[in-house]
Amino acid sequence: MIVKGYKQAGTGFAGQDQESWTGVWGSVQDLTKSFDCADRDYLAPFFRKFFPRPPGKILEGGCGIGKYVAAYKRLGYDIRGVDFSAETIRRVKDFDPDLPIEEGNIVALPYDDHSFDCYYSGGVIEHFEEGPDGPLREARRVLRNGGVLLATVPYVNLLRRMYFSTGLQRRDKNLLLQKCDQCALDSMTPEGFLFSEYSFDVGSVRPFFERNGFAIEESIPTDFLWGEVGMLLVSTARRLTRQNLDHTKSLDHTKSLRDQPSAGVLGGSYGSLRRSWLYDFLVTEDWEHPWFRLPLRALNYLSGHMVMLVARAV
Template sequence: MRVTYRHANNKEYWTRRWGDIPADVPMQNKTVYPLKYAEQTVTANDGAILEAGCGAGRILRYYHESGYDITGIDFIDVAVEKLRAVDPTLKVETGDITQLRFADASFRYLLAFGLYHNLEHGLAEAVGETARVLQSGGRVCASFRADNIQTRLTDWLTERRARKSGKTMGKAFHKMNLTRREFAALFERAGFVVESVSPVENMPILYKFAFFRARTHKVFDENRARAEGYRLSGLGQLLQDALMRFLPDQFCNIYVLIAHKP
């Protein structure tokens, strides 16, 4: 387990990030993270869904507009407020994954993309709460930052850019980084049966360089990228595919786990 530190703490980072962009439109691209993996988990409209860490709402709005019973929670008030403003029919609220207000076995599915690695404390408690609110036979899909070459390079690039701009990285908690085995073990200890753990490139490291981005992504627009996926140019995609083919555990930036509760 490796911890990433920056000059602003995790909650400050996400408050600023969600404050800077509008609420998401429903996600469109089913071939990329996270919708690709949500669709592998939610195989039928046969029960309630909890999206824990719904953020700007791309997954929450996708399932809501598709007629599913889905509730979203996030620990950042501004994200929840923007989603309520854009669609008052959404079931969305501020919540804490380590202390969920829901009764036991309230949900058939739980989606948690980019949530657990934001916890400095209470990681085991969060996964325990995930198990508690799921029904027997219920499924969870969760992503977590990988501890590998790519995330170390990303942290180095971020630190280098911060220093160039005159900032210091500081020692405020930013995120956890886990290996594939560490991530799976978290859920196994909570009683889950892990079905798969996939190395995934949410934002490929090459996307950080405008040269390798698709033509429509040269000028970065976070809402577009979140709806469409972080699209690379032909050359960029060719290089990224090679990295993921030969060294997937080192050049993914997240692991996506799918598991069920017996």
């Protein structure tokens, strides 16, 4: 199943519109805080497992402010990033001139063939209205044979699949979601809306990977805290505690639970939140922990917001 999403014009990121993404990343005001805690979010277990140590080379395609590049470079990985927002790159380079990020487009990367051992692209390839073939084809070009692609896309989880299988649309003031048969440029975009992104189940996204030279080896739903169940839990916590817990993940990551670093992580100056089992379960989603594996799998299958696709270049 594929679900196509539109957003009200001027209310957030819109497909491959560079200006809207520059605005999104410009809303992240505290770069130090974002860099300090980037190795403690729900992607950390995947990176620990799949990122190669030097001499293996890693590329992040669509790196935004480069927080993962900063965090994992500091941990000793040979990683660099590329993003199409020139203004964002300039801002980050002013903050940290040595950070290995540069301007570029993930459908025409400025690197030689077979330059990298691992390619990570998080929440990027779904924003191409014509479909993800272009970025996947280019990812395959720069990956060595046998290299690993880690890509997250919005996930049509069980709750969403049940909802959209009825033929219903989800529509509110700023958002429209509707089931579609294929990824294609749309001449029937609703008035006042712009294409934003696709959501996929694993079966619908697999053909894109296979025809561009990848074999999906693992598909792991994740990020349930921003899915339906997670948002219900956070909403309940707000009411019970009367605290202003901002879990909209509005891309001002300085306000997100996932941007609160644990004590001592990377020696960060914001290391005030103690590491706890609750943090590791809800925020890091540490599925490597034997007690967490089954409940996390169930929660994410039910209402995971994203799915991590681990693919091998063949």
